[in-house]
Amino acid sequence: MRKFEEKTLTTEKIFDGKIISVQVDEVKLPDGNVSKREIVKHPGAVAVIPVTSDGKIIFVEQFRKPLDRSLIEIPAGKIELDEAPEVTAKRELEEETGYTTDTLTYVTSFFTSPGFSNEIIHIYFTDQLQKLKNEVACDEDEFIELIELTLPEAEQYMTDKLIYDAKTVYAIAYLKLLGMR
């Protein structure tokens, strides 16, 4: 898919952080003019839609500094170097919820903000959860709280703007399409 390709003329590195890096590319447009593109590079992420044996969805509440508020989201995390997405999915499920699974079903993937970032998120589903005997530690700067909700409760949380991010709003639509009630 190279339609309307923009050729890179120069790349200016702006920032190289722990999670993201930022650059400004000068590009040649299809009409020959020159423009600039602001680009945030991200290693990619994985999310899991975990459903318990009694039909509840497990969410995590956490503070999101870019919004200066907390959100209720499905478990997720960024892909570590050379890690397969399924491995990230299982690891984040274990770290954030205390459950594990041997059966992750791939749901879909999407770029979250293709206008300025290459971040992609891969989404998995499981309704085959086993409680871990020993808790796995989260990242040391990660503070989360688990919340189990039925689908109608989750929809109410969406209406109340407590569930309010792309992957989690998508997860709710996905479960409705699966026929969950």
Next chain:
Amino acid sequence: MRKFEEKTLTTEKIFDGKIISVQVDEVKLPDGNVSKREIVKHPGAVAVIPVTSDGKIIFVEQFRKPLDRSLIEIPAGKIELDEAPEVTAKRELEEETGYTTDTLTYVTSFFTSPGFSNEIIHIYFTDQLQKLKNEVACDEDEFIELIELTLPEAEQYMTDKLIYDAKTVYAIAYLKLLGMR
């Protein structure tokens, strides 16, 4: 929603661009430790799910420099200063598709990447389109091509990873939940 609040200790401005700005906040965590948060600020965006009178969805194909490829997406654009989202929605629909509407239905909003960005996208739906008599110009650095697809065709495009971004993948789930075929 202030659970697990992270208090800002310092803010380091990194970049102030045309579309995004970047900063690193030093924050005090709930346990008293100090950590850093990399934050991309964005003015927010709006997208429209436009369905024609013969039941086709209008998409736009455009090159996305952060991915170095083109994507097929629902029409969208960023909110200009002090612009109401409904105004952005109508403007982007007109600029990108050559159609207008008087009936936009609000669907949902979501933060695209709450881990590192405050970007929010507001999504609207319309199946009441009128062709504009005079074309409205796109931004001068914007090159797009219109594609009309039935819902099954759009789902195939998703499988083929030509439709591959959060708002458009969500739009397809939304139309399926509406009962569109």
